[in-house]
Amino acid sequence: MRKLATVLVAAAALATVPAAASAAGALDWGECPPDSVDLGQECTTVSVPVDYANPAGDRISLAVSRIPAARPEVRRGVLLLVPGGPGNSGLDRPWKLGARLPQEVRDRYDIIGFDPRGVGRSNPVSCGLTSDDVRSLTQWPGPDGDISENVARAKRVADTCARNAGPLLRHISTRNEVHDLDQIRKALAQKKISYWAHSYGTAVGAYYATLYPGNTDRVLLDSTDELDPDVLWRKVLANQAIGVEDRFPDFAAWASRPDNPDRVADTPGAVRPLYLELAARLDRAPIGSFNGNTLREAVIRGMNADTGFPIIAKTMNAARTGGAPPQVPVPPESVLQNIAAVAGATICNDVAWPTSVQVYQRDVLRSRARHPMTAGMAANIPPCAFWPFPAGEPVRVSADGPSNILMVQSARDPATPLVGAQRTRRALGDRAVLVTVSTGGHGVYLQQGSVCGDRLVTAFLVTGQRPGGDVYCAR
Template sequence: MLAVAVVLTTAPAAASASGALHWGECPPGSVDLGQECTTVSVPVDYAKPANGRISLAVSRIPAARPELRRGVLLLIPGGPGNTGLDRPWTLGARLPQDVKDRYDIIGYDSRGVGRSNPVSCGLLSEDVRSLSQWPAPNGDISENVVRAKRIADTCARNADPLLRHISTQNVARDIDQIRKALGQRKISYWAHSYGTVVGAYYATLYAGNTDRVLLDTSDETDPKILWRKVLANQAIGVEDRFPDFATWATRPDNPDRVAEKPESVRPLMIELAARLDQSPIGTFNGNTLREAVARGMGSDAGFPYIARTMNAARTGSTPPAQQLPPESVLQNIAAVAGATICNDVAWPTSAEFYQREVLRSREQYPMTAGMFTNIVPCAFWPYPPEKPVRITPDGPSNVLMVQSARDPFAPLVGAIQTRRAFGHRARLVTVNTGGHGVYLQLGNVCGDRLVTEFLVTGQRPGGDVHCAR
């Protein structure tokens, strides 16, 4: 398959030769509700800046009250691989008016994503439909090893040259180029999920260029274990979050009720998955159920899908269909996610290492059956990784972290590690809710108030805070 060209096929207004940004209409397919767009040129390879450049699509909604304007608030998306160009409208519109009055709300698509020179490895459809590496029912990973190598080899053979330069450090460097293009001495940002890794890197590499740093839903950033630990922690996150689902799934008035008592739901799920391992219903097997549980915990809106999949397993019927984006989007996400985690850090290359980790995780966290410690294409990745960034207390005390107590994808244990790494620079607000993403998403009044106060005034709590509601 032909490699994807390193160009924007449909670009918004671009920066002039003098560096001034010219704002205009956003590219086709993006929202047009007060947003305007431009592009910012960045090097493909920061180590060799003369070796080509790419264009990043950037959007903004100007501050509602220019006389109160403090600067810009960049919205750093999650992923890796999620688009961010439309976030000033889709997410920024939820911001309190006091925040919108004071900031230009800025969105962007990261390098290789969406409208910023999208990359693809041209993977087989069967490989791109699910990036999860579920072991065999007995825990064997032989087929997973073959699949991981096939994906790595396909990316090496088909992908754009940009792929080897997609990394968290380069995204942080790109943000500093965006800051310069916007004419800002300092930048504030609201980073979400994977975006908090980008935000933590930026706050370390460019500490003097940061104004107000909001990290919403963080995880491990220890350079020795980055990404392996982020993935492995999700087995903990599913266990932390599951009681919320169990309570919901046993309400007497719930049409998708799965059991009478919350304490019965977890053993029932494990039993149903084991039954499907032995006697699949067509393509509906134990890992189908585990996937529904692992991926449906991000918000309460995913609970009905989990419950209906469990009830289908119990009755021997067809499970609800999984709703997936178009394959072109999945191909883009797979390429960027794979490149990021593989280019960021070195990974073990021994299949035996991953087999041991899977068996250990299966024993400790049976609901996820070792999937989160399984082998990934990084074990066969053809490109050398960057030297990872170590987060330190060096820099201004201007970081506010906000975290759900029961996040399935970024459990609290990882956020606590990053909080410690920042030292005096950070404060951590933990909210007593479950789900992925906190600010203006979970309805925690205390947490939302503290974040809004920080963005508007710069004031943070004197120490770490737990918000009950």
């Protein structure tokens, strides 16, 4: 198709990643893009089909990176770092995460990163949304739970994506990223791959272990989504309301400490009702553009790590005093456009969504009643309700295959809560062991300071040994 070819030529010109042979050929490793930090990382590209139902048709190039094993004499293979999102770049993850990996892991693996299809330097897609639409991707209902404006925006985004994003958009999905992963495996000339998958990447990792079980070596799923195909991705999004409730007590304890310059209340028990009262007050009487959803958005975005707590507290204190909320850095609009297109395409192409507005309005009102902290956002209507492309067949995670999966999970994860990870653990059966750490936040290995959790994961990557059963790490 001429239009697709034009898009791919333009994207290749921007990529500045060395060319490579086809997925079955030898890779030509070279310098990475100039905006990468040179810590021994090298880059190449891997050619994959646009449409796996038509493998002889158009192709795209995936940007791939690596840091070779530090000790080739003890090298075991490759460790792919599967990024979250959907829509997150992974090309620079080897140098960003590689420095944090224990030496015994770096000794044994080539650390591999990649930009998923449609992302970053792998033929990036964009819907060309308006600045207002791309900078307000979280769908907050109105103060009374009404979703009329959300419905209009969801339809506008779906129509704009269908009109502007090009043919690749309909072939961006979790299943296709899984197939891309196997093409990368072939290009690396590996019979099996190990991988560390994070957040949304755990869907890619669990699906790969289901569709290509014989091609897996050591599988690490870090902060796992709930992957029941009968409720995907609606349940994943709805679970965030549970996750915020799980995580909020950590913030409340921090925000009520006497020595905290951003203290918001005298006791942990007073923080939650204060937050709800301030959000309701801003719903009734916004301070300019500072409304209840501005505060709610600060809570959602500040829960993933303790470093986000000051932003939440400063926003609450601004609401109380009538001041301005703190400014939060956001990525460039081009990055937001790319993330919006890929995230929307992935969740909409993966599985069919309800098309009835009434279904979403009902779910929003129910969610608001059960989880007032998120005010129905987690159940709101996405562009998928109006998506013009047919959805693919979701993957049902299977217990059939080798017992080589280690899951690691925070007890109070706001984005991928423990309840969802436990359900995926049950679906994987004896193939998986779950390590739960007594921390709050999103992302565990080398991110939460859990001595027990990090030790168990490192031992698994180095030796292949897992605990005899599910484990709870108290520290």
